[in-house]
Amino acid sequence: MCASGPTPREAGSARIHRMRALRSWSADAALAVAITLVGLVGTTIADRWSDTAIRPLDALGLAVVAAAGLSLVLRRRQPVFTAGAVALLTSTYLVLGYTYGPIMLSLVVAVYSLARHRPPSTSAPVAVGVLAVLLVHVLTTGSGLPSLLGAIPGSAWVAVPFAIGSVLRVQREAAERNRAEQLRQRVDDERLRIAQEVHDVVGHGLAAIKMQADVALHVLAKKPEQAEVALEAISRTSSDALDELRATLAVVRRSDVRTPGLARLDDLLQRMREAGLAVELSTAGQPRQLPPVVDLTGYRILQESLTNVLRHTSDKRAEVSVEYAEDAVVLTITNPLSGPGGGGGGLGLPGMRQRVASLGGEFTAGPTADRRFTVHARLPTGGTG
Structure with missing residues (x-):
């Protein structure tokens, strides 16, 4: 060998x-x-x-x-x-x-x-x-x-250059420590970003799969043909989730892979509808190509919000609004409140808030007076259009 x-x-x-x-x-x-x-x-x-x-x-x-x-x-x-x-x-x-x-x-x-x-x-x-x-x-x-x-002035030939060299060495070491700390911070930020990506992909897929599996188990004995439809939906959802997870990991490896964005919103809504969530979509403004990070962030916010509705509410209905403003894209997801909450917990809402904050945008999430839960995000695009 x-x-x-x-x-x-x-x-x-x-x-x-x-x-x-x-x-x-x-x-x-x-x-x-x-x-x-x-x-x-x-x-x-x-x-x-x-x-x-x-x-x-x-x-x-x-x-x-x-x-x-x-x-x-x-x-x-x-x-x-x-x-x-x-x-x-x-x-x-x-x-x-x-x-x-x-x-x-x-x-x-x-x-x-x-x-x-x-x-x-x-x-x-x-x-x-x-x-x-x-x-x-x-x-x-x-x-x-x-x-x-004569030793006093003679000592200056050693003491002065030694002091200058020592000071510059300390400054260089401080700068190197600062660069190393910045590098560690970037690595930590990248790890957190990857964790959020994996959380969004896996959480969305598993929530949809669980819903369809519950449907299949419920109708398996009496209506096997509906169970077959649910199992087919599980197969498609798991395949899409695996493809998206592979794409996420490929991006980490610097591969030339198309990442999810708002252009794939119809595919996301179709998967959610197959999982049992009734989703209504409304758009305003002229859709356009967004900066990649804004496009991916918008997609993840919609994905996580709809997954939370699927997981945490008994009333499986949601309304999605996408507005293309001149210098931003504005996303609003609302659903009727049922049960003790409506927004979910874990990494979902904090992850969305951090994503939006990293872009300098605005994010709010919480119940409203009319017994609805609303997620609102404004993502600046820098006036690209």
């Missing part, structure tokens, strides 16, 4: 990772070369104008400056090694008595990179070690209190 290769998604992710690594490496190499050139030129100029150098600049001094600058090519991949190497080279340069110069820029970048790319548990001890190595020249090039006082 041959091993399967990487999937296209894995191959694409690996290619992106390689491209990012190459760009990072190129940027670090370019920075290292630039700082090296600045160091060589700047050190040569500083040596000519300085009268405090103990040792004149020579090939060894230039080699140390170049080595410190070129070490920065590893500043992101090996920041601990880079900081240690640059600190040793800088300290060696100063102990040998060369003049202060741009080699300190290499040290600043190395310490900054250490704090930027390593956690404090690693970067802080290394930074202390870098400072200790850097201050060696204070003790070797002078004596007494004046030399020790």
